Amino acid sequence: MAIRPPIPDAADPAAPAGGPSREALLALYRKLLTVRRAEERLGTLFSDGEVPGFIHLSIGQEAVSVGIMSALGDADTIASTHRGHGHAIAKGMPLEGFFSELLARDEGLCRGRGGSMHVADMSVGMLGANGIVGAGLSIALGSALAHKTLGRDACAVAFFGDGALAEGLVHECMNLAALWKLPLLFVCENNGWGEFLPTSKQLSFRLADLAATYGIAHRLVDGNDVVAVAAAAEAVVPGIRAGSGPAVLECMTTRVRGHFEGDAQKYRDPDEIEALAARDPLRISAERLAGMGSNDADLSLAAEEVEAAVETALTVARSGRAPDFAAALADVYTGAA
Amino acid sequence: MTELRYIRAVNMALADAMEADPTVVLIGEDVSEAGGAFGASRGLRERFGEARVLDTPISEGAIAGMAVGAAMSGLRPVLEIMFMDFTTLVMDAMVNQAAKARFMFGGQASVPMVLRTPHGGGLGAGPQHSQCLEAWFAHVPGLKVVCPSDPASAYGLLRAAIDDPDPVVVIENKALYAMKADVEGTPPVLPIGKAVIRRAGTDATVVAYGAAVRTAIAAADTLAERGVSVEVLDLLSLQPWDEAAVLASLSRTHRLVIVHEAVEAFGIGAEIAARMAQIGFDELDGPIMRVGAPFMPVPFSKGLEDAYLPSAAGVVRAIEKTME
Ligand SMILES: Cc1ncc(C[n+]2csc(CCOP(=O)(O)OP(=O)(O)O)c2C)c(N)n1
Ligand SMILES: [Mg+2]
Numbered sequence: 001m002a003i004r005p006p007i008p009d010a011a012d013p014a015a016p017a018g019g020p021s022r023e024a025l026l027a028l029y030r031k032l033l034t035v036r037r038a039e040e041r042l043g044t045l046f047s048d049g050e051v052p053g054f055i056h057l058s059i060g061q062e063a064v065s066v067g068i069m070s071a072l073g074d075a076d077t078i079a080s081t082h083r084g085h086g087h088a089i090a091k092g093m094p095l096e097g098f099f100s101e102l103l104a105r106d107e108g109l110c111r112g113r114g115g116s117m118h119v120a121d122m123s124v125g126m127l128g129a130n131g132i133v134g135a136g137l138s139i140a141l142g143s144a145l146a147h148k149t150l151g152r153d154a155c156a157v158a159f160f161g162d163g164a165l166a167e168g169l170v171h172e173c174m175n176l177a178a179l180w181k182l183p184l185l186f187v188c189e190n191n192g193w194g195e196f197l198p199t200s201k202q203l204s205f206r207l208a209d210l211a212a213t214y215g216i217a218h219r220l221v222d223g224n225d226v227v228a229v230a231a232a233a234e235a236v237v238p239g240i241r242a243g244s245g246p247a248v249l250e251c252m253t254t255r256v257r258g259h260f261e262g263d264a265q266k267y268r269d270p271d272e273i274e275a276l277a278a279r280d281p282l283r284i285s286a287e288r289l290a291g292m293g294s295n296d297a298d299l300s301l302a303a304e305e306v307e308a309a310v311e312t313a314l315t316v317a318r319s320g321r322a323p324d325f326a327a328a329l330a331d332v333y334t335g336a337a
Numbered sequence: 338m339t340e341l342r343y344i345r346a347v348n349m350a351l352a353d354a355m356e357a358d359p360t361v362v363l364i365g366e367d368v369s370e371a372g373g374a375f376g377a378s379r380g381l382r383e384r385f386g387e388a389r390v391l392d393t394p395i396s397e398g399a400i401a402g403m404a405v406g407a408a409m410s411g412l413r414p415v416l417e418i419m420f421m422d423f424t425t426l427v428m429d430a431m432v433n434q435a436a437k438a439r440f441m442f443g444g445q446a447s448v449p450m451v452l453r454t455p456h457g458g459g460l461g462a463g464p465q466h467s468q469c470l471e472a473w474f475a476h477v478p479g480l481k482v483v484c485p486s487d488p489a490s491a492y493g494l495l496r497a498a499i500d501d502p503d504p505v506v507v508i509e510n511k512a513l514y515a516m517k518a519d520v521e522g523t524p525p526v527l528p529i530g531k532a533v534i535r536r537a538g539t540d541a542t543v544v545a546y547g548a549a550v551r552t553a554i555a556a557a558d559t560l561a562e563r564g565v566s567v568e569v570l571d572l573l574s575l576q577p578w579d580e581a582a583v584l585a586s587l588s589r590t591h592r593l594v595i596v597h598e599a600v601e602a603f604g605i606g607a608e609i610a611a612r613m614a615q616i617g618f619d620e621l622d623g624p625i626m627r628v629g630a631p632f633m634p635v636p637f638s639k640g641l642e643d644a645y646l647p648s649a650a651g652v653v654r655a656i657e658k659t660m661e
Contacts, residue, residue: 079406101443108443109442110441111444112443113440113441113442118441120446121445122446123445127406127410128441128446130434132434135430135433138402138405138406138430139405139409139434140406141402141406142403142404142405142408143407143409143410144406145406145407146410146412147410150360150411168398169398169399173403175399176394176396176399176400179394180391331440332440332479333439333479333481334447334502335502
């Protein structure tokens with residue numbers, strides 16, 4: 001039935017022997033928590049009618065965003081998906097600009113014109129979430145071409161879901177990236193679902209085999225363990241930047257919420273959803289931290305600080321202005337204003 | 338005065354733009370080793386190196402999206418799509434990505450890319466290698482569309498398009514590639530959005546662009562022999578188009594005919610006619626006429642294609658009709 005590769009265990013050879021220090025892991029944990037709290041808050045704001053449009057939450061998938069981004073710098077660029085809040089926040093998009101955008105304020109980084117599916121912060125190399133499944137791969141491909149042509153010591157990262165694998169653009173982009181040895185990291189967030197249908201009913205192939213076809217190194221990663229994701233990213237990113245060509249990281253992860261907020265997930269077995277708690281990225285990291293000697297006080301301090309940062313950003317966003325129509329109309333082309 | 342061919346003007350514009358700005362790169366199928374399917378990039382690989390003149394696999398969707406991402410990351414890509422018919426495969430990149438990036442990211446990004454592509458029939462190339470699809474692009478907020486009619490405008494508009502901070506679709510007519518004209522030195526860079534009067538006249542205005550400008554001038558020649566003075570306005574830019582110039586000419590002649598090779602229905606001519614009916618109504622002394630292709634695919638047979646393409650005789654009839 002399901003063509004889901006097994007989730008690698010903690011003995012994944014990708015994870016380096018040492019792993020991060022307690023401080024480093026605590027910092028990653030704090031980022032996971034930031035994405036989680038920001039999205040949980042969005043969930044309530046959405047049901048209260050404060051956030052318009054469609055929102056797709058990445059709850060359960062935060063370790064992919066945080067782990068990959070831990071290996072990147074501001075010069076590295078990413079192209080994201082419809083489920084892009086975690087990518088944006090982990091890449092460094094400030095929470096105020098983020099919430100202001102989600103609340104459709106003029107102070108939002110996209111000035112209230114993009115919303116959830118288009119959150120972007122060019123100043124940190126976040127080239128945008130994307131409402132078109134698969135489109136981000138070609139944007140990242142172009143960004144990688146620019147890095148290479150302009151001689152930058154940087155790479156581009158394309159995030160995409162397992163559902164996107166059925167788009168023809170994936171083939172075109174993998175072929176081109178491999179052919180031209182572009183500094184491009186493909187990150188597939190394999191959550192087993194594409195909207196309301198398991199991807200086992202959408203795909204007749206494995207990503208590992210597809211990558212092999214292009215001669216691109218593929219690595220299966222436990223996408224809910226931020227340490228494993230970070231280690232996998234660190235293992236490939238320097239080589240990619242240095243010109244060794246693209247790589248694929250397939251991060252096995254879990255979509256806890258519906259496809260979008262408001263999706264009651266009637267098509268899903270409640271037991272399956274319940275079982276996801278055991279693989280919660282926050283829980284996995286907290287357990288690792290406990291094993292390294294962190295106590296509950298460390299974690300609750302982090303939680304309090306993150307909570308406060310999210311609420312502060314939200315308060316600022318709520319006090320923002322509504323976008324001006326004339327200004328928006330004048331901004332379709334450069335310099336028309 | 339030197340003689341310049343249309344395709345050579347395109348080649349010169351690419352070369353001069355690459356010389357002036359090291360971030361300009363050419364991307365497309367057969368643009369590098371072969372120098373372009375129509376020879377537009379001939380010699381540029383030798384001059385600027387293969388890192389800036391990139392032969393791509395046959396992956397229009399990916400190379401268009403790649404141009405968008407590259408433009409957002411510091412390059413000025415000039416993408417060649419070999420036939421306009423193949424732009425069906427670049428629509429997501431152009432319509433959902435390039436056109437909207439600046440707006441939907443709140444002005445954080447711009448997409449300084451150019452999509453060069455030839456449209457037009459007359460070569461017996463058949464239904465999938467002859468279409469004029471410019472109206473599709475002109476309909477999308479965020480894109481600019483230009484359509485040069487001669488060697489000088491092919492140079493001037495392409496330079497302007499490459500310099501432009503926004504995505505520009507440059508549409509060349511295949512039937513014009515061999516066209517020659519005398520130019521003095523390097524033709525000037527032309528402003529996007531400005532039309533030019535190709536022939537002054539007092540009795541009727543014919544608005545045209547691309548290869549249809551020749552058709553309009555031929556019609557004007559015919560009518561001049563009969564004592565009718567026709568003004569031919571070459572739009573050059575389709576998005577934005579020079580509404581003020583069309584209105585000014587209409588205000589002098591009081592008769593308006595719009596000609597294009599594209600299918601007449603829902604075309605560029607429909608937009609111009611609608612706008613002039615709205616803002617130039619009091620100036621009109623006759624119905625606004627459109628001359629375009631019939632609502633059918635471009636046929637292959639010479640006889641069928643000749644009958645399909647807008648002709649000078651058809652333009653003459655339209656002018657006579659509005660002057661009745
Ligand atoms: C081109 C395109 N087709 C369809 C959709 C509708 N759609 C949005 S998300 C989605 C599922 C994508 O699945 P996947 O790539 O696995 O991402 P996930 O939602 O699981 O994060 C679909 C079909 C779209 N936005 N764009
Ligand atoms: Mg999925």
